[in-house]
Amino acid sequence: MSSGSAIRGSRVGSSPMRPDERSEPAPRREVTYFCAAGHASQIRFAADAPAPETWDCPRCGQPAGLDGENPPGRLRAEPYKSHLAYVKERRSDEDAAKILAEALAKVRQRRGE
Template identity: 35%
Template sequence: MAERTLRGARLGGQSFEDERGIEFAARQQVGYRCKQDHEFEITMSVEAEVPAVWECPRCGAEALSVSGIKPEVKAEKPARTHWDMLLERRSEKELEEILKERLELLRGGEIGPAHLHRANRKKGKASA
């Protein structure tokens, strides 16, 4: 039974409804031009908000509206680095003190990689 329902009709091929009595939405043609001087038009509804930028169908670059609509410039925040985030928590003076303490512990063999401490012990035994 299911086989007979699609007989004689292509899927997605054509509609069996006529267009009488249908009122289409008002449309407008919006022109765009990319940096490579490709010009093209896009059909949009009159009610639609027209974007200032559209992708060029030929080269994929950004195309600007030829009607003079300017793209909105978004205020971009500068990227926060690790140093910026560290300075939010501590002052430079505090960081210098912490660095000095950690270097003393490292040089004294209390912290750090084990292979550095073994090398220091061998030097200490050899000189004794």
């Protein structure tokens, strides 16, 4: 009778198997990024992959750069905008008045006024 496990020889919480002795991990290199808050983060990349100029700091989320003496500045937090604020950016007051008049005319027509 089966025990219900889909994978034989495994159990819940078991640790991953060791890498095969015949294989080697891919070559890697560590690149250090510095953020404006003073955090230094070592990020590992493949040895043949180019490192990006900026990386998000894992501790504070601000942009981090390769130059420790001159890190990138902090991001400016954008205030929350409502849907109405975005609509007002796209439409002028005259457009809004026209659209409102059309909508009111349709409502009045449906009501039989």
